[in-house]
Amino acid sequence: MLVGKSLVDDGMAFVLHADGRMSGRIGGGDLTGTWYWSEGFFCRTAQRDGEDLGLDCEAIEVLGDRIRYTSDKGTGDASIVRVI
Numbered sequence: 001m002l003v004g005k006s007l008v009d010d011g012m013a014f015v016l017h018a019d020g021r022m023s024g025r026i027g028g029g030d031l032t033g034t035w036y037w038s039e040g041f042f043c044r045t046a047q048r049d050g051e052d053l054g055l056d057c058e059a060i061e062v063l064g065d066r067i068r069y070t071s072d073k074g075t076g077d078a079s080i081v082r083v084i
Helices: none
Strands: 006-009 012-016 021-026 029-038 041-048 051-063 066-070 078-083
Touching: 012 029, 021 041, 029 051
Parallel strands: none
Antiparallel strands: 006 012, 006 078, 012 021, 021 029, 029 041, 041 051, 051 066, 066 078
């Protein structure tokens, strides 16, 4: 459902590529990184304009054409993005 799609919200738009890369824009900067699934969590490493954003594994919930992702394996902050 997510691979090859654009995930968008105010100030961000990124794509999860089938080869495990992700790319796009977030907070006015270029976003790059990698992603994979681990024990039911969406895990990603990311950089914004070269700044390391680290590793995070997130809980993913599908809400129609949107997803909610919650950081720190579902115990942290949550965001909702549209999938287009």
